[in-house]
Amino acid sequence: MAPRSLSIITGTLLCSFVIVPLLAVWRHADASASLGPAEWAALRFTILQAFLSALLSCFLALPVARALSRTQFPGRRLVIKLMGAPFILPVIVAILGLLAVFGQNGWLNAALRSLEMGSFSIYGLHGVLLAHVFFNLPLATRLILLGWATIPQERFRLAQHLALTPSARFRLIEWPMLRVVLPSAFAVIFVICLSSFAVALTLGGGPKSTTLELAIYQAFRFELDFAKVALLGLIQLGLSLSAAILALRMAHEDQLGIGFDRPIDCEARSVIQKFHDTLAIFLALMFLGIPLLLVLANGLSNLSSLPVAVWMAALRSVLIALGATVLCLLLALCLLSRSGEVLATLGIAVSPLLLGTGLFLIARPFLNPFDISLIVTLCVNALMSLPFAVRILRPEMIKIVSNFSRLSLSLGFSYRSWVRWVVWPRLRRPLGFAAGLTAALSVGDLGVIALFGDAERATLPFKLYQLMGSYRTEQAAGCASLLLILSFSFFWIFDFWGRRNA
Amino acid sequence: MIGLNTDITKKARETGLFEPHRQDNTKLTLPIDWTDDVFLPFNYSHTAFIYNTKKVTNPPTSFDALVNSNSDLSLVIQDPRSSISGLALVLWVKAVYGDKAEKVWEKLAPKILTVTKGWSESYGLFSAGEADMVLSYTTSPAYHILAEGDLTKKAAIFPEGHYLMVELAAKVAKTDVPNLANAFMAFILTERFQNLIPEGNWSLPSALPKNKWPEGFQELSMPENVLFYSEEDAANLRKEAIEEWRRALSQ
Numbered sequence: 001m002a003p004r005s006l007s008i009i010t011g012t013l014l015c016s017f018v019i020v021p022l023l024a025v026w027r028h029a030d031a032s033a034s035l036g037p038a039e040w041a042a043l044r045f046t047i048l049q050a051f052l053s054a055l056l057s058c059f060l061a062l063p064v065a066r067a068l069s070r071t072q073f074p075g076r077r078l079v080i081k082l083m084g085a086p087f088i089l090p091v092i093v094a095i096l097g098l099l100a101v102f103g104q105n106g107w108l109n110a111a112l113r114s115l116e117m118g119s120f121s122i123y124g125l126h127g128v129l130l131a132h133v134f135f136n137l138p139l140a141t142r143l144i145l146l147g148w149a150t151i152p153q154e155r156f157r158l159a160q161h162l163a164l165t166p167s168a169r170f171r172l173i174e175w176p177m178l179r180v181v182l183p184s185a186f187a188v189i190f191v192i193c194l195s196s197f198a199v200a201l202t203l204g205g206g207p208k209s210t211t212l213e214l215a216i217y218q219a220f221r222f223e224l225d226f227a228k229v230a231l232l233g234l235i236q237l238g239l240s241l242s243a244a245i246l247a248l249r250m251a252h253e254d255q256l257g258i259g260f261d262r263p264i265d266c267e268a269r270s271v272i273q274k275f276h277d278t279l280a281i282f283l284a285l286m287f288l289g290i291p292l293l294l295v296l297a298n299g300l301s302n303l304s305s306l307p308v309a310v311w312m313a314a315l316r317s318v319l320i321a322l323g324a325t326v327l328c329l330l331l332a333l334c335l336l337s338r339s340g341e342v343l344a345t346l347g348i349a350v351s352p353l354l355l356g357t358g359l360f361l362i363a364r365p366f367l368n369p370f371d372i373s374l375i376v377t378l379c380v381n382a383l384m385s386l387p388f389a390v391r392i393l394r395p396e397m398i399k400i401v402s403n404f405s406r407l408s409l410s411l412g413f414s415y416r417s418w419v420r421w422v423v424w425p426r427l428r429r430p431l432g433f434a435a436g437l438t439a440a441l442s443v444g445d446l447g448v449i450a451l452f453g454d455a456e457r458a459t460l461p462f463k464l465y466q467l468m469g470s471y472r473t474e475q476a477a478g479c480a481s482l483l484l485i486l487s488f489s490f491f492w493i494f495d496f497w498g499r500r501n502a
Numbered sequence: 503m504i505g506l507n508t509d510i511t512k513k514a515r516e517t518g519l520f521e522p523h524r525q526d527n528t529k530l531t532l533p534i535d536w537t538d539d540v541f542l543p544f545n546y547s548h549t550a551f552i553y554n555t556k557k558v559t560n561p562p563t564s565f566d567a568l569v570n571s572n573s574d575l576s577l578v579i580q581d582p583r584s585s586i587s588g589l590a591l592v593l594w595v596k597a598v599y600g601d602k603a604e605k606v607w608e609k610l611a612p613k614i615l616t617v618t619k620g621w622s623e624s625y626g627l628f629s630a631g632e633a634d635m636v637l638s639y640t641t642s643p644a645y646h647i648l649a650e651g652d653l654t655k656k657a658a659i660f661p662e663g664h665y666l667m668v669e670l671a672a673k674v675a676k677t678d679v680p681n682l683a684n685a686f687m688a689f690i691l692t693e694r695f696q697n698l699i700p701e702g703n704w705s706l707p708s709a710l711p712k713n714k715w716p717e718g719f720q721e722l723s724m725p726e727n728v729l730f731y732s733e734e735d736a737a738n739l740r741k742e743a744i745e746e747w748r749r750a751l752s753q
Contacts (some may be wrong), residue, residue: 075605098632104576104615105631123616198619201581202627205616208752214619224513394633466591468622469604470706475627479583 010034010334017383018346021358022237024232028361035231041177042089042122043212043235049125049200049211053132054186060133061185062178064284067277068141069148076498079285080145081492082292083138089295089487090444091198092468093480097291098122098131098203098300107290123205131199133191136189138288143391146430147181148174150395168271178252180395184341187247191240212236216351223354226357243372244342295480302478310463310479315413315484317460320378321442321490327382328438329431332389336397340390347386355403373457378441381445385438392434393427402425432498439490444483460486503542504671507586510735511541511670520673523687524701529709530691534666541601541670543708544690545699547639548658548664548725549590551577558634565660569607569609576615578624582744587618587667591637594665595738597729603743607750610619618663640664640724645704648718656723664726669705 035043068080089097101107102122109119122130151173159169199215204210212232219228335344359376404422413422444461458466460483467476506514514520521543530536532546551568553561558575562568568575580588592603598607608631615633618624622628628636635658646652673691693714698708700716712720731739 037743041752092626095623096626099627099630099632103630103632198623200614201584202618202623205750206582206611206614207581207617210748214581214584217619465622466627469620469626471642471649473626498703 006334007337007340010331011340014335014343014383014386017379018237018350018355021355021362022230022233022350023231024358024361025226025354028226038210039212039215039232041208042212042215045200045209046194046213047239047429048209049128049132049196050190052125053129053136054190056129057133057136058144058182058186058187060284061137061144063276063280064137065141065144065148065176067280069146071274071277071281080142080280081488081495082285083142084291088133089150089292090464090480090483092465092482094291094294095131095199095202096480097295097320098134100294101291102127123203125204125209127203127205128196128200128209131203132189132193134288134291135199136192137284140185141190141284143185144178146180146392146395147177148434150399151177159393176204177319183247183250185344187243188348188391190243191345191387194236194239195348195351197254206420207475213351213353216353220353220357221255225394229357230373233351236351236354237346237349240345241342248338248342260472272355273345292484295477296484299477299479299481299484302474303481305347306475306482309458310460310467310475310482313458313460313463314482316374316442318405318486320374320381320459322441323378324381324385324434324442325494327378328385328389329435331382332393335386336392336394336489341387341394344387344390347383352380352384355383368468374459377459382438383441384445385434386439388441390435392437396427397423409429413448429498432494434496434498435498436491439494441488443490445489463487485496505675506541506670506672507609508541508666508670508736509734510586510732511538512737513701514672515540515733519674519676520672522673523673524684525687525691529604531637531707531709531711532666533669534572534730541672542687542690543668543704544671544695545703545708546666546668547641547664547705547729549587549594549637550640550642550643550659550664550725552628552638552642552655552657553635553636555654555656556660557631559621561635561656561658563658563660565662568658568660569606571613572748573602573739575613575635577610577635577637579617579618580621580624581617581638582747585618587621587639588617589669589740589744590665593731593739594729595747596667596743598662599733604746604750607747611753615753640722641700641705641719641737643702644719644722647703647721648716659723659725660725663729666728666730668708669703723737723738 004217012256048318068076095458099106099122102120103109104119104121106122112119121127155173159173161442163170170482195209197217200209200211212235216229216236219225284475332344335341356376363372363376400423408418408422460479466475466484467479503520520540522539524539525542527536527538530543531733532543536543542578551661553679562571562575569574579591582592595606596603616627618627624636625638625642627633628638640657640659643655643657646655671687673687677683691709693710695741696710697714699705699710706719707715
């Protein structure tokens with residue numbers, strides 16, 4: 001969409017926003033660093049849990065996405081929107097929600113006890129995976145669902161016309177699409193899980209579940225060992241970029257053919273298929289919905305008793321989210337190429353902690369870093385959502401270019417009318433989704449504000465942690481509900497805008 | 503600069519960013535002698551395991567009893583690598599058991615339900631009923647008593663002693679407003695400031711005799727024996743103590 005020069009400029013800017021803070025940290029290092037046995041163990045565990053989390057999330061998302069793509073039922077859109085919710089929750093809220101179901105006193109154990117079937121402990125590698133799937137299954141589902149939407153409806157009709165068996169249909173129509181979509185969905189989730197910290201530790205049940213991010217935090221907060229911070233950050237960056245590049249190499253971009261932009265309508269399914277689809281949607285809804293509802297219900301009654309400071313923090317969070325969304329979409333539109341997708345991965349490849357530390361060190365000689373803490377948060381939030389935005393927008397853009405560029409060229413469309421009549425109406429839907437995701441993610445992110453935050457510049461998630469830290473459990477629950485409502489409204493409004501008339 | 507803690511003051515002191523507070527340390531009412539002329543305590547507390555009297559009817563009466571108990575008590579603690587209170591816990595174990603610390607951690611390991619990044623997560627898990635005991639402070643029950651009228655949260659007091667957590671303030675040497683900074687350091691030791699501490703920070707005031715503490719705080723169970731490492735000792739022991747903890751709990 002964007003001229004080539006703009007892509008190059010954006011790419012360079014992005015690189016420098018990530019690399020310069022890394023160098024700044026490196027420059028403050030006073031000695032060389034090496035990895036001890038603890039760090040090696042952390043590295044191994046980090047890769048293991050990220051790999052398994054990504055694999056499981058994608059694997060489980062497949063039936064759900066497939067079911068959602070070919071089932072029409074009232075509330076289908078709402079279900080798809082709900083799919084964004086867990087992803088945008090602050091970690092501690094999501095954990096408490098999950099524990100309400102899977103914890104020692106949770107519903108699951110209550111049921112097991114009443115059936116005298118022993119008990120289930122969530123703490124361990126399986127707990128970490130459970131939480132990561134909870135966070136990432138919706139994302140994987142949405143990404144795969146978007147892939148399904150890029151298959152021209154005519155193909156399915158043709159398949160029905162030719163009476164293809166389900167397996168032949170899968171091989172000929174769906175597999176080529178999945179081969180493009182799955183590797184990048186896997187890579188995005190793998191990279192997200194690489195920097196997991198609180199989830200891995202809390203549900204992992206002890207220091208054997210240590211991730212690299214914790215080692216970075218330790219080196220920064222307690223040891224002030226900048227050499228180690230930089231080294232660990234580089235390892236994390238290397239892992240993320242390798243995953244992104246590998247995914248792109250695996251994804252063969254097949255030509256799926258041109259269609260008439262017809263929406264997918266309900267297709268004939270066998271009874272067994274219908275049963276499978278309903279079951280997949282039902283299970284996914286229960287798994288994702290119950291913990292969220294418990295969080296919401298827990299806090300709703302406390303909503304009215306929240307102090308003014310919380311509402312101020314909420315306002316700040318909303319403004320940051322809007323700013324981050326605009327910035328993120330502008331960047332994403334300039335990076336809709338193969339190399340752009342790798343570059344966008346940088347956004348989540350570097351630990352936000354490291355990024356924050358570096359920016360802090362850069363800003364310190366010139367101004368009080370605390371004065372720009374909200375701007376820094378905005379930028380980091382935009383950066384963090386960039387890989388998702390690019391992943392959401394790019395398949396649609398590829399389709400538009402391959403399907404309509406020749407036609408537009410032959411009609412002599414100017415750049416403006418090409419954007420106005422061809423790109424805009426088709427890109428609007430993914431744009432709405434990307435905007436909703438960015439805004440919601442930004443509202444829920446604790447991120448770098450934790451490094452610089454103070455009472456006057458607190459965002460809503462920061463306030464939530466402050467309340468929990470001073471025993472205000474009930475107000476914290478109210479705060480969590482507010483956060484959930486805000487995130488969800490953002491998601492809903494943008495998504496609605498994208499789908500209107502689309 | 504406010505909010506430092508004794509286990510990391512060595513690094514802070516070495517930066518040379520701070521200058522003496524010029525306050526009278528004899529006004530302090532800490533359970534230990536305080537002679538530091540740079541870092542001034544404004545509140546303190548002790549690490550302790552908190553339990554719910556409704557769930558734990560037979561709490562351990564000593565650290566030994568906790569370590570050797572056969573009951574299926576579950577604990578939730580904080581990671582010493584990411585949390586100040588977690589660090590205080592490994593120093594506490596080190597202070598009580600010395601060279602046997604690693605053995606003690608191995609015995610404690612099966613009782614530890616999980617380890618969290620920070621205090622908030624741990625306390626959240628405990629409040630949600632996930633674990634029987636949580637590593638927190640002797641002053642934690644005061645919040646439940648005064649703010650919620652809840653008398654069921656108690657600190658288990660161990661005769662082996664409890665590790666002291668002191669929070670500190672210091673004056674930045676290159677401040678633009680030295681007079682204001684001096685005035686604030688003096689304000690810390692006034693009764694007005696000290697009276698705000700208990701119910702503001704849910705912690706004990708550093709310069710206020712016990713009979714002036716708010717009700718609820720006076721009745722808290724407090725340890726008779728207080729353990730404390732100087733910043734020098736804490737800095738030297740830290741790496742070893744954390745590594746012992748990590749090895750024992752990683753098995």
